[in-house]
Amino acid sequence: MDGRAWIAVYLKGAAMGAADAVPGVSGGTIALITGVYERLVGAIAALDPIDALGLLALVPRLGSADARAEFVETLVRMDVPFLALLGTGVVTAVVTVANVVHVAIHDFPGVTFAFFFGLIAASVVVLLGEVSIETPGRIAAAIVGFVLAFVLSAQAQAGALPEVLPVVFLAGAVAICAMVLPGVSGSLLLLTLGLYDTMTSAVSEATDAALGGDLGATVDPVTTLVVFSAGAVVGLLSFARVVEWALDHYRAATLTFLVALMAGALRAPAIQISAANPEWSVASAGGVLVAALVGAAVVLVLDATTDDLNY
Numbered sequence: 414m415d416g417r418a419w420i421a422v423y424l425k426g427a428a429m430g431a432a433d434a435v436p437g438v439s440g441g442t443i444a445l446i447t448g449v450y451e452r453l454v455g456a457i458a459a460l461d462p463i464d465a466l467g468l469l470a471l472v473p474r475l476g477s478a479d480a481r482a483e484f485v486e487t488l489v490r491m492d493v494p495f496l497a498l499l500g501t502g503v504v505t506a507v508v509t510v511a512n513v514v515h516v517a518i519h520d521f522p523g524v525t526f527a528f529f530f531g532l533i534a535a536s537v538v539v540l541l542g543e544v545s546i547e548t549p550g551r552i553a554a555a556i557v558g559f560v561l562a563f564v565l566s567a568q569a570q571a572g573a574l575p576e577v578l579p580v581v582f583l584a585g586a587v588a589i590c591a592m593v594l595p596g597v598s599g600s601l602l603l604l605t606l607g608l609y610d611t612m613t614s615a616v617s618e619a620t621d622a623a624l625g626g627d628l629g630a631t632v633d634p635v636t637t638l639v640v641f642s643a644g645a646v647v648g649l650l651s652f653a654r655v656v657e658w659a660l661d662h663y664r665a666a667t668l669t670f671l672v673a674l675m676a677g678a679l680r681a682p683a684i685q686i687s688a689a690n691p692e693w694s695v696a697s698a699g700g701v702l703v704a705a706l707v708g709a710a711v712v713l714v715l716d717a718t719t720d721d722l723n724y
Contacts, residue, residue: 541672
């Protein structure tokens with residue numbers, strides 16, 4: 414890839430991270446509509462523990478030109494540069510966007526979730542060309558995907574599980590599915606488990622403590638984030654293989670299922686919009702409509718400007 418494509422990978426990672434920071438929006442959805450989804454899943458599924466051990470064995474010999482060449486070749490074969498750049502975009506966006514989104518959701522919930530609604534709805538429109546329901550199996554996949562996301566989107570509730578580290582680990586393994594399963598929001602899953610505030614608070618507290626130079630205050634939130642990340646790695650490495658297998662053997666049905674998931678997930682922001690506007694007025698309806706149109710425009714512009722890039 415050229416420099417423009419690498420910059421696009423980072424920006425799309427940042428868009429995925431921003432999406433993962435908000436309930437009802439999936440980072441996997443962003444990966445799918447921006448053209449990096451299949452490469453992401455394939456790269457994750459291709460990560461081989463044996464190759465990783467081989468890399469570690471090469472580290473002491475990196476003074477040798479042959480060892481360096483083998484080291485780089487292995488990294489490229491595992492597509493680590495792509496994953497690292499995309500992951501950097503995800504992490505930086507999560508850290509910088511989480512606090513902003515938290516404020517927006519609490520202070521301007523109606524227009525914020527309307528923006529998310531427009532983003533998801535436009536994503537479905539962009540991907541309609543990938544959907545095929547010409548067989549009974551694909552029809553079944555579409556129905557199952559839509560119903561699954563539609564039901565899940567209404568289940569968010571607080572206090573479902575205790576905030577202990579083993580639970581945080583399991584939550585990371587479950588929530589990361591959003592990275593490889595478009596339509597299902599990791600943040601929405603955390604809401605369902607009652608751990609959304611726990612994780613956003615951990616990000617905020619760790620950031621504030623680090624910027625304030627109070628390293629002692631970073632211990633608890635960083636521990637929470639590390640345990641969550643460990644669970645996410647386990648979940649990601651295992652679940653990505655399932656998705657890659659499905660794409661290899663049942664591509665049309667799998668893509669139909671994924672797009673149907675996204676359509677069903679529209680219920681999540683719709684519920685929040687309704688809750689934020691118990692008494693509709695011309696002004697509130699106009700604000701919601703404009704926000705939804707802006708969200709849709711973001712996706713359509715992103716799709717149009719990056720459609721020529723090959724990942």
